[in-house]
Amino acid sequence: MTAALAAHVVVVRPGFRLDATLDAAPGEIVAIMGPSGAGKSTLLATIAGLERLSGGSVSIGDDMVASKGRHTRPEKRGVALLGQDPRLFPHLSARENIAFGPRARGTDRTTARADADEWLWRVGLDGSGDRRPGQLSGGQQQRVAIARALAAAPRLLLLDEPLTSLDTETAGEIRGVLQTQLAAAGTTTVFATHDAVDAVAVASRLAILEAGSLTQTGPVRDVLGAPASRFAASVAGVNRVVGEAHRGMWRAIGVRPGVVLAGTDAAGERASAESADGSPLAAVFRADAVRLSSAAESSWTGELRLAESEAPTSGAWIARVERLEQTLGGVRVHTAEPPIAVDLPTEAVALLHLRPGTPVRLRVEAADVRLQPM
Missing domain, CATH: 3.40.50.300 (P-loop containing nucleotide triphosphate hydrolases)
Structure with missing residues (x-):
């Protein structure tokens, strides 16, 4: 035809x-x-x-x-x-x-x-x-x-x-x-x-x-x-972070060491079973699966210094708020380095005093992360 x-x-x-x-x-x-x-x-x-x-x-x-x-x-x-x-x-x-x-x-x-x-x-x-x-x-x-x-x-x-x-x-x-x-x-x-x-x-x-x-x-x-780019991921309402397999875990690429080391037991099992160290992988997770909490320090430099002195925690990292976007169900908080979208109720954004430049702590659980070969 x-x-x-x-x-x-x-x-x-x-x-x-x-x-x-x-x-x-x-x-x-x-x-x-x-x-x-x-x-x-x-x-x-x-x-x-x-x-x-x-x-x-x-x-x-x-x-x-x-x-x-x-x-x-x-x-x-x-x-x-x-x-x-x-x-x-x-x-x-x-x-x-x-x-x-x-x-x-x-x-x-x-x-x-x-x-x-x-x-x-x-x-x-x-x-x-x-x-x-x-x-x-x-x-x-x-x-x-x-x-x-x-x-x-x-x-x-x-x-x-x-x-x-x-x-x-x-x-x-x-x-x-x-x-x-x-x-x-x-x-x-x-x-x-x-x-x-x-x-x-x-x-x-x-x-x-x-x-x-x-x-x-x-x-x-x-x-x-299975979005193949960050834009496609945003269309699907999910986050997509480029990274690599590393010692049976997954870690982000191009992010300051000690600040972001995202890896979970479940993700690590899949990464080690399917990918050699250094193999490119994208981590995909929903915007409503990210847990956002206040940073220990009020300034980014202070929070950065504190985070670099701490042992990395699997699936957790610090970030800065880049912008806030109104949604039908509340507010989508966009953070930078790496770019992440987090969906929160409007009252939670007000309670946390979130605004552009505010340092925050983010966490995503093992069961919420999917790894995609690139």
Whole structure:
């Protein structure tokens, strides 16, 4: 069966290079995640034909639509691109916006309008066909944009973080619309997002894009279950610390000796059984598995001096608070050297007087650590 999308996208600009290979089977939904500036929008824009290739090629179905010597215009590719801005025609009603694509393909006005009303019902806007975009909320406009994109029956749908500008409740509702309607229409989709919930709820496969390169790809569950980079680990809500096997234990790499020596009996057994000394291993553990307590000294230099005079404790180390991040369940505390995320209740953060620069002590138990060969 011909792949719905087969793309090797190379785009070179001053200070930036994107070199990524991405494919999708007919009807497949592939999510792309990566930090800001990784190249997600550039990748989608190039597939859509809004950017030109520096190298590589893009095929949609049986058609080669782009190579170094070929560039099919965007409107000839059979691709729909939807971003944060719905980009609805302000002078047209919701119904006419949705009917625009079919009308452009030659569908008669009566049929196109009837189909548009069907799509409005599918996205939960039954009875809103006569309203113009200015009379709709942001979430309603995005629903119309989704209906317009799918009504055009594209060969490929590209979603560039369409839920980012919406509030949490509205984003959840639109996510449900996408999940239901993409499955019903069988539309091949590439979905760039910053939210792991989008990948879990909508996609079957996840690709991680970092610094212009795909660093990991596979079924969503596999990628989140065994993240291959610190960014992928943060997406999965876990910590990933690079280290090595050392005398049947595990220890972090590039951290001041005596400050971090993380190793547990269970982890040590696995490391000694599977890895020789010096073999690279990544320790993976959940953010809510880390125990955080106050440091013995109020200053980092004082705590550092004290820690260096103590015998290392397996699974325990000192760190400094780097930043605090609000979550739905409380606060995520980010520490440095190595970067660690710790989930705490809001009252615990207040009780510990945590703020950037505060020294703290961290601990993780044996049963909560998984070691992954690198």
